[in-house]
Amino acid sequence: MTAKQLSPQEFRIWHAFRLMHEDVLGRVGRDITQATGLSGPEFGVLFRLAGKGEMRQQALAGMLNWDKSRLSHQLTRMQERSLIERRRIDGKTVLIVLTKVGREKLDAARPIHADSVRRNLLSRLTQQQIDTIVRVSNLLGEVEE
Amino acid sequence: MTAKQLSPQEFRIWHAFRLMHEDVLGRVGRDITQATGLSGPEFGVLFRLAGKGEMRQQALAGMLNWDKSRLSHQLTRMQERSLIERRRIDGKTVLIVLTKVGREKLDAARPIHADSVRRNLLSRLTQQQIDTIVRVSNLLGEVEE
DNA sequence: CGGCCATGGTTGACATATCAACCACCTTAA
DNA sequence: TTAAGGTGGTTGATATGTCAACCATGGCCG
Numbered sequence: 001m002t003a004k005q006l007s008p009q010e011f012r013i014w015h016a017f018r019l020m021h022e023d024v025l026g027r028v029g030r031d032i033t034q035a036t037g038l039s040g041p042e043f044g045v046l047f048r049l050a051g052k053g054e055m056r057q058q059a060l061a062g063m064l065n066w067d068k069s070r071l072s073h074q075l076t077r078m079q080e081r082s083l084i085e086r087r088r089i090d091g092k093t094v095l096i097v098l099t100k101v102g103r104e105k106l107d108a109a110r111p112i113h114a115d116s117v118r119r120n121l122l123s124r125l126t127q128q129q130i131d132t133i134v135r136v137s138n139l140l141g142e143v144e145e
Numbered sequence: 146m147t148a149k150q151l152s153p154q155e156f157r158i159w160h161a162f163r164l165m166h167e168d169v170l171g172r173v174g175r176d177i178t179q180a181t182g183l184s185g186p187e188f189g190v191l192f193r194l195a196g197k198g199e200m201r202q203q204a205l206a207g208m209l210n211w212d213k214s215r216l217s218h219q220l221t222r223m224q225e226r227s228l229i230e231r232r233r234i235d236g237k238t239v240l241i242v243l244t245k246v247g248r249e250k251l252d253a254a255r256p257i258h259a260d261s262v263r264r265n266l267l268s269r270l271t272q273q274q275i276d277t278i279v280r281v282s283n284l285l286g287e288v289e290e
Numbered sequence: 291c292g293g294c295c296a297t298g299g300t301t302g303a304c305a306t307a308t309c310a311a312c313c314a315c316c317t318t319a320a
Numbered sequence: 321t322t323a324a325g326g327t328g329g330t331t332g333a334t335a336t337g338t339c340a341a342c343c344a345t346g347g348c349c350g
Binding site: 295296313316317319320 | 321322323324325326327328329330331332333334335336337338339340341342343344345346347348349350
């Protein structure tokens with residue numbers, strides 16, 4: 001049962017798995033953008049940042065599960081739009097700080113995001129399905145032996 | 146219970162949902178690239194194409210669930226790498242054809258893909274979890290009223 | 291026939307993602 | 321104290337995704 005290509009059945013599962021995310025992520029992202037002008041990734045960054053007010057870039061990357069390069073590029077763009085500030089602490093450490101603009105946009109986006117996530121994901125699933133999602137996510141996140 | 150932002154619990158679910166996708170897709174994509182030089186999207190296109198040998202761009206976009214622009218750009222890059230050919234049929238229709246190179250690379254990638262999907266997804270889930278994924282995917286794919 | 295107009299496709303501009311190379315600084319250990 | 325290594329960040333190149341504007345053509349209707 002280890003054929004050299006996926007069976008139609010296996011492929012259907014794979015396909016479903018991909019679609020699910022593109023659909024939902026796409027919708028939530030568009031909702032946020034339409035209402036506030038923030039992109040999905042921008043919202044993500046601001047959201048984590050708001051938890052602490054300011055963070056070392058490192059820590060931020062960890063929370064987002066992004067690699068440092070991806071984050072650095074993203075921050076550069078966000079800095080140009082005055083959503084965040086970079087503050088060099090010592091030769092190695094950079095503090096990322098939420099600006100006034102950033103916080104305002106974030107606050108505007110929060111309810112949109114909450115509503116959209118509920119509408120497009122949470123409210124459409126049973127508690128059981130949600131449990132499965134979370135369990136599966138943890139499972140798949142682990143690196144295999 | 147419709148707060149203006151997500152509760153930590155709700156947020157955890159949302160986070161898990163996103164991670165699951167990025168983890169698995171990332172791993173499968175990297176496996177394919179490493180072994181064959183094809184990117185994930187390239188493999189996706191070739192894979193569908195192989196089913197029929199050739200297709201109208203339109204139909205291809207439908208199967209992939211991509212918009213026409215995305216596909217057009219992708220095909221342009223793939224054409225430059227000789228993975229596919231565009232064949233203008235009448236003023237409006239373009240046939241996409243798998244080239245020899247394209248087919249070879251696809252064939253090389255197939256077992257890698259199958260193996261990776263099984264290793265990173267299928268074999269790590271119970272049948273029940275798989276059923277849930279598929280059911281949930283269908284659910285979320287539908288547009289709400 | 292002659293003029294809409296919907297459709298299939300392309301394009302340009304821009305945002306995002308990924309990879310590898312680089313850099314400057316800190317740490318540690320000789 | 322100095323050189324090797326590791327760490328936090330940046331950068332450039334290239335691939336990918338998204339949006340809106342555009343364009344040519346074929347179909348349809350008057």
